[in-house]
Amino acid sequence: MKRELGISIYPDHSVIEEDKVYLKKAADLGYTRLFMSMLEVVDGKDKVREKFQDIIMYARDLGYEVILDIAPSVFGELGISYDDLSFFAELGADGIRLDEGFDGNKESQLTYNPQNLAIELNMSNNVAYLDNILSYEANRPFLYGCHNFYPQRGTALPYDFFIECSQRFKNQGLKTAAFVTASGGNQGPWDVNDGLPTLEMHRDLPIALQATHLFATGLIDVVIIGNGYASDEELAELAAVDRYKLKLNCDVLPTVNQVEKDILSESGHFRRGDITDQVIRSTQVRVKYHDVANPEHNHQQEFKRGDVVIGNDSFGKYKNELHIVLQPHKDDRKNLVGSIPENELFLLDFIKPWSKFELKQP
Numbered sequence: 099m100k101r102e103l104g105i106s107i108y109p110d111h112s113v114i115e116e117d118k119v120y121l122k123k124a125a126d127l128g129y130t131r132l133f134m135s136m137l138e139v140v141d142g143k144d145k146v147r148e149k150f151q152d153i154i155m156y157a158r159d160l161g162y163e164v165i166l167d168i169a170p171s172v173f174g175e176l177g178i179s180y181d182d183l184s185f186f187a188e189l190g191a192d193g194i195r196l197d198e199g200f201d202g203n204k205e206s207q208l209t210y211n212p213q214n215l216a217i218e219l220n221m222s223n224n225v226a227y228l229d230n231i232l233s234y235e236a237n238r239p240f241l242y243g244c245h246n247f248y249p250q251r252g253t254a255l256p257y258d259f260f261i262e263c264s265q266r267f268k269n270q271g272l273k274t275a276a277f278v279t280a281s282g283g284n285q286g287p288w289d290v291n292d293g294l295p296t297l298e299m300h301r302d303l304p305i306a307l308q309a310t311h312l313f314a315t316g317l318i319d320v321v322i323i324g325n326g327y328a329s330d331e332e333l334a335e336l337a338a339v340d341r342y343k344l345k346l347n348c349d350v351l352p353t354v355n356q357v358e359k360d361i362l363s364e365s366g367h368f369r370r371g372d373i374t375d376q377v378i379r380s381t382q383v384r385v386k387y388h389d390v391a392n393p394e395h396n397h398q399q400e401f402k403r404g405d406v407v408i409g410n411d412s413f414g415k416y417k418n419e420l421h422i423v424l425q426p427h428k429d430d431r432k433n434l435v436g437s438i439p440e441n442e443l444f445l446l447d448f449i450k451p452w453s454k455f456e457l458k459q460p
Contacts (some may be wrong), residue, residue, distance in 0.1 A: 099273060101313060101341035104131025104162075104296075104376050105333075106277075108285050109149050112326065117153055120237065120327050125160040127337035131275070132162040133244075133322050135287045137169050137197065143176050147189065148361055154190040157207070164190065165218055167287075169197045180208065183281040189212035195244055196220065202230035209237035212338065218242040222255060222296070223272065224262045232270065235346035243267035247277040247294040247324040249286050252297035264317035275320035278308035280332050283325030294324025303441060306335040313341050314448040340456075342446055348406055350436040356389045358408050358435045362457050371451045377407075377421035384419035392418055396434040402426050404438035404446065407456065 105116045105124045113235060121132070134154070141149070172178075178185050181293050186194055193216030199205065207297065208217045219228065221243040231241070245263070248254035255263070260276075267274050278300060279293035284293050293301050298307040312318040321337065339345075348362060367380040394410045401407055405423040409416045413431035421432065424446065436457070438446070449455055 099271075100306055101318075101321050101338060102131050102320045103129045103309075103341075104133055104275070104320055105129055105326070105328070106133040106135070106322060106324055107153070107326055108135050108287060109153060110135070111285055111287075114149075114153050116327075118156055121153075121157050121160055121162070123330065124333055125162065127333055129333075129337070130161055130163060131322060132157045132164045132319050133167065133195075133324075134164060134191075135167045136172050137167055141321060143185065146176060151189050158190050158192075163192045165193045165195050165216065165242075166191045167195045167197060178239065180204065183208070183211045183213055187215060192216060193218055193240075193242065195242075199227055202227070203234045203239075206234035206236040210241045212241075214240065216240050216242050217265075219273075220245045220246060221263050221267055221276075222245070222246040222260075223268070224259060228266050228270065228272075235395050238270075238272065242273045242275070244275040244320075244322075245277060245296040247279075247286075247296055248298070249288055249290045249294055250291060251292040251301065252298065257297060257299055259285055261315065261317065264315070268317045273319050275315060275322055276312050276318045277306055277322050277324035278312065278336070280305055280325050280328035280409050281322050282332075283323070283327055284328050286324070287328035291325060296324075304335070305332045306339050307442060309339045310344070311445065313339070314344050317414045320425050323427060343454050343456060344445060345456040346438050346442055346445060346459050348436040348438060348459055350459050351396060351434065352437045353395050355392065355395075357387055357392050358433065359416065361387060361408055361418060362406070362435060362459060365456055366454075367420065367456060368452055368454045369449050372449050376425045376427060377423055378446065380420040387418040390418065392433065393432065394430070397430045397432060398428075399434065400426055400428045401432070401434060402437075404440070404443045405434055406436040407432040407440065408435050409433075422449070 195218035278297040279295040371380040
């Protein structure tokens with residue numbers, strides 16, 4: 099399934115003209131999903147139509163898939179039945195996200211709505227909710243999953259629980275989404291906004307690193323910025339994230355030589371299939387650079403987790419093989435050439451046998 103990026107806007111807390119500027123900036127960078135909150139709606143159908151329809155149609159013209167976040171109270175406020183979703187289609191929405199669930203059969207019936215709106219489910223519960231819906235023969239192409247975001251510091255999902263919840267949806271082949279948070283964004287649905295991530299571990303990380311992690315799990319198809327507005331710099335940084343191959347930053351030592359620079363810059367690194375616990379081995383570079391000399395330097399210290407080393411001339415047939423260190427060790431046949439930043443070390447766990455990866459040099 100192709101992977102996407104998205105943004106969020108909150109029309110009850112924003113100015114439409116500013117929303118449009120934000121939407122255009124993100125669209126020009128390749129963002130294609132729009133999450134729009136309707137949780138705060140209190141004005142009745144006419145006011146809602148006036149407020150939401152223009153901005154939704156503008157987003158649709160820019161190529162966004164628009165999903166409206168709906169709570170049961172919204173249906174009551176608007177006088178709408180779950181059996182007739184035509185009002186949301188009239189607004190121009192592509193789907194609705196159910197913040198709360200029903201009995202399984204109701205959700206299944208909703209996926210057959212004549213307006214062909216996608217029905218997006220809350221993914222942030224590790225229960226058999228999805229299995230129940232699917233047992234009622236839901237219309238799978240119109241069934242999505244999306245995690246919650248968490249405005250209050252300390253309340254977002256722990257990683258292991260996130261994985262268990264996400265696997266329930268991904269194992270069924272459904273499109274999945276989760277939220278990252280922009281460092282300077284101050285818009286959200288409520289008056290508390292300590293950031294809007296899905297994962298608590300992401301709350302203070304750079305936005306690109308948050309997204310890289312979500313995509314690396316293999317369980318999330320759509321990464322959405324939960325709060326508005328992300329800065330121009332953050333929009334660009336997130337847009338530059340490779341959604342399919344893991345790319346790690348590497349702080350390179352000034353002592354590296356030309357062959358080591360060339361090896362570090364290779365785009366075809368992959369972890370050898372018969373793995374070891376001590377290092378991640380990229381072995382094909384030693385074949386490509388077999389005849390190129392690589393004198394010893396920075397080779398007598400103990401290497402630590404995240405260090406990037408390359409075999410030197412004393413390493414025989416393993417000269418110019420690249421390793422990323424997983425366990426501390428000493429080996430003077432390897433030159434230290436750089437290191438993975440501390441806040442990215444957890445990503446090493448996602449380089450599995452045969453995983454492709456690149457090293458980015460700031």
